[in-house]
Amino acid sequence: MDMTSLLRGLLPEAVENATAASDNTSTTHNMPANVIETLLALIGLKGFAPVYRFIGSWLGWDPTSLLAVLGFIWATNKVIRQLFYFFYGFITQYLMSTIHISSTDDIYIHLMTWLSKQPRMVNSRALMAETVSKTAWEDEEESTVARDRSGLYLNFSNQEARARPQYIPAIGLHSFWWKGQYFRLHRKKESIFDDGPSSGFGTFKEKEDLMISCLWRSPNPIKQLLAHAKEQYYSDHQARTTVKRPCPAYMRRARNNWQQVANRPVRDMKTVVLDQQQKLQVLADMNEYLHPETPHWYANRGIPLRRGYLFHGPPGTGKTSLSFALAGVFGLDIHVISLLEPTLTEEDLSSLFSTLPRRCVVLLEDIDTAGLRRPAEELRAAKRTAEKDKEDKEDEEESHKTTQNDIKELAKVLKKESGDQKKGISLSGLLNAIDGVASHEGRVLIMTTNVPEELDNALIRPGRVDLQVEFTHATKEQARELFMRMYEGDQGRPRHVDSKPATNGPPTPDGKLPESSSSSTNGHVLSPETSSAVHSGELDISIDELPDVARQFSEKIPDGEFSPAEIQGYLLKRKKHPRRAVDEAHKWVAAVIEQKLNRTKISQVQ
Numbered sequence: 348m349d350m351t352s353l354l355r356g357l358l359p360e361a362v363e364n365a366t367a368a369s370d371n372t373s374t375t376h377n378m379p380a381n382v383i384e385t386l387l388a389l390i391g392l393k394g395f396a397p398v399y400r401f402i403g404s405w406l407g408w409d410p411t412s413l414l415a416v417l418g419f420i421w422a423t424n425k426v427i428r429q430l431f432y433f434f435y436g437f438i439t440q441y442l443m444s445t446i447h448i449s450s451t452d453d454i455y456i457h458l459m460t461w462l463s464k465q466p467r468m469v470n471s472r473a474l475m476a477e478t479v480s481k482t483a484w485e486d487e488e489e490s491t492v493a494r495d496r497s498g499l500y501l502n503f504s505n506q507e508a509r510a511r512p513q514y515i516p517a518i519g520l521h522s523f524w525w526k527g528q529y530f531r532l533h534r535k536k537e538s539i540f541d542d543g544p545s546s547g548f549g550t551f552k553e554k555e556d557l558m559i560s561c562l563w564r565s566p567n568p569i570k571q572l573l574a575h576a577k578e579q580y581y582s583d584h585q586a587r588t589t590v591k592r593p594c595p596a597y598m599r600r601a602r603n604n605w606q607q608v609a610n611r612p613v614r615d616m617k618t619v620v621l622d623q624q625q626k627l628q629v630l631a632d633m634n635e636y637l638h639p640e641t642p643h644w645y646a647n648r649g650i651p652l653r654r655g656y657l658f659h660g661p662p663g664t665g666k667t668s669l670s671f672a673l674a675g676v677f678g679l680d681i682h683v684i685s686l687l688e689p690t691l692t693e694e695d696l697s698s699l700f701s702t703l704p705r706r707c708v709v710l711l712e713d714i715d716t717a718g719l720r721r722p723a724e725e726l727r728a729a730k731r732t733a734e735k736d737k738e739d740k741e742d743e744e745e746s747h748k749t750t751q752n753d754i755k756e757l758a759k760v761l762k763k764e765s766g767d768q769k770k771g772i773s774l775s776g777l778l779n780a781i782d783g784v785a786s787h788e789g790r791v792l793i794m795t796t797n798v799p800e801e802l803d804n805a806l807i808r809p810g811r812v813d814l815q816v817e818f819t820h821a822t823k824e825q826a827r828e829l830f831m832r833m834y835e836g837d838q839g840r841p842r843h844v845d846s847k848p849a850t851n852g853p854p855t856p857d858g859k860l861p862e863s864s865s866s867s868t869n870g871h872v873l874s875p876e877t878s879s880a881v882h883s884g885e886l887d888i889s890i891d892e893l894p895d896v897a898r899q900f901s902e903k904i905p906d907g908e909f910s911p912a913e914i915q916g917y918l919l920k921r922k923k924h925p926r927r928a929v930d931e932a933h934k935w936v937a938a939v940i941e942q943k944l945n946r947t948k949i950s951q952v953q
């Protein structure tokens with residue numbers, strides 16, 4: 348049964364109409380109906396001819412014209428697309444300039460950061476959302492921070508919810524305008540095969556390329572745009588110190604081994620309490636070394652352009668603080684390396700040193716704890732012990748046994764040596780990295796240690812360490828400076844009316860103390876100390892009294908007994924109470940001295 352007879356059975360009336368219409372059409376538009384029917388027959392769909400006629404009769408006009416219109420649209424679209432691709436290709440090839448940027452380069456970060464701050468510029472509907480984590484140092488309005496039900500304590504539970512994502516252009520093509528100029532941005536991601544030595548076996552890595560193009564045959568507008576993005580990125584750089592650390596092992600690449608881990612406000616040199624002479628000496632030395640003329644001077648004399656400092660002294664005496672303050676003074680980034688990092692190999696270390704920027708500070712902290720292997724020395728020490736043991740033994744047989752023990756001992760050292768070879772940094776590996784032939788010149792290396800005597804002579808020989816700075820426990824004068832620094836920042840704030848230590852609950856907004864001796868918030872009873880601390884930002888003395896109170900405090904602190912960190916810790920707990928800090932100093936000093944004598948870690952007075 349063919350389609351016509353089937354339809355006749357099902358819809359006799361309609362098919363009659365269709366046939367009539369078809370007959371009609373055949374007479375008036377004989378050609379198109381035949382063409383379609385011929386085409387249907389040609390493509391093996393002859394049975395659909397009645398359906399076609401039925402649609403024609405139902406619509407009341409010939410569907411061929413609709414098909415003709417659709418065909419015309421399709422053909423026009425094809426032609427337009429072809430023309431578009433032709434002109435697009437022509438313009439791209441002959442009338443546009445392009446600059447490629449690798450995602451491993453800092454320029455990529457500059458541009459993306461800039462784009463993320465220009466949402467209107469990214470004329471694209473394809474964006475990538477990124478979670479932005481704010482650093483502790485970024486400004487935050489007090490009004491954006493919620494409080495608990497009592498209104499007394501800050502509450503940060505909604506902090507994450509309030510953080511807005513940042514939008515950057517997604518992978519693909521984008522366009523935007525900047526300063527009246529059209530720019531096209533193409534973000535492309537591809538997988539590359541990496542048979543790098545770090546992994547030991549080949550892996551696929553994602554690599555991203557950024558192509559930025561502008562109209563016309565000169566790339567100058569793009570260069571200007573990149574310069575602008577970089578300028579914006581570093582606009583507040585003068586007020587900040589960027590801290591960088593080595594990238595995780597799987598991310599290290601030939602040209603980008605460092606990643607930014609912090610961008611904190613510059614540490615003011617005057618906040619570091621240190622002998623003025625010592626401070627000036629380091630500052631002058633570094634200033635001279637960083638001078639643009641210095642490289643020629645060094646080159647003319649065949650001296651490698653490197654400068655190394657050793658900061659030594661007890662814990663908490665300001666070694667790290669001075670390193671940061673120096674980086675701040677000279678506007679340099681700090682590159683911090685921990686030699687205890689388990690994935691760090693000697694090759695990594697060399698490559699880290701060879702990819703440092705032209706001028707920077709490299710900080711190797713607590714170099715004595717870095718566990719640097721000294722193979723030759725270990726062997727010699729083992730040999731010496733063996734020889735001494737041998738002399739002590741009189742018996743021949745005993746002596747024979749000892750020799751065997753010596754050999755065993757030596758074998759053990761050698762075995763340990765070869766085992767250690769695979770991990771950790773050896774002293775020679777470090778020396779090679781810091782001043783080997785391939786090592787970077789221009790950097791300032793700062794090594795800090797608590798026990799300089801334990802360092803290998805090779806590590807601190809002149810040329811590797813050019814200046815040593817000793818840090819000691821605070822003198823009375825330094826204690827006074829620390830006191831002043833702690834409280835003078837609050838200058839200009841309204842003076843607290845009552846200079847007596849607070850004994851009651853929190854003061855009311857009008858400055859009066861509440862009647863009850865304690866207040867209960869959130870189920871907790873507030874101590875006078877907590878309550879006044881959470882309520883007010885005022886000091887318990889006037890600013891004019893500060894120098895005098897600072898002198899009183901310094902008189903109570905014995906010379907060379909406490910580290911600046913200890914004094915700072917004590918004062919921090921009395922952040923708004925300089926008077927109380929003076930009053931309680933005697934008690935604290937006695938307690939800490941006793942604690943040190945008893946070698947206990949538990950503090951009785953804090």
Ligand SMILES: Nc1ncnc2c1ncn2[C@@H]1O[C@H](COP(=O)(O)OP(=O)(O)OP(=O)(O)O)[C@@H](O)[C@H]1O
Pocket residue numbers: 618619620621660661662663664665666667668669795796797818910911912913915
């Ligand atoms: N000389 C100082 N002047 C000002 N602040 C200091 C000084 N020494 C220590 N501090 C304060 O004590 C804290 C610890 O200081 P820092 O980390 O610089 O000490 P460090 O000598 O590097 O200690 P460590 O040897 O344990 O690494 C910091 O908060 C710092 O502000």
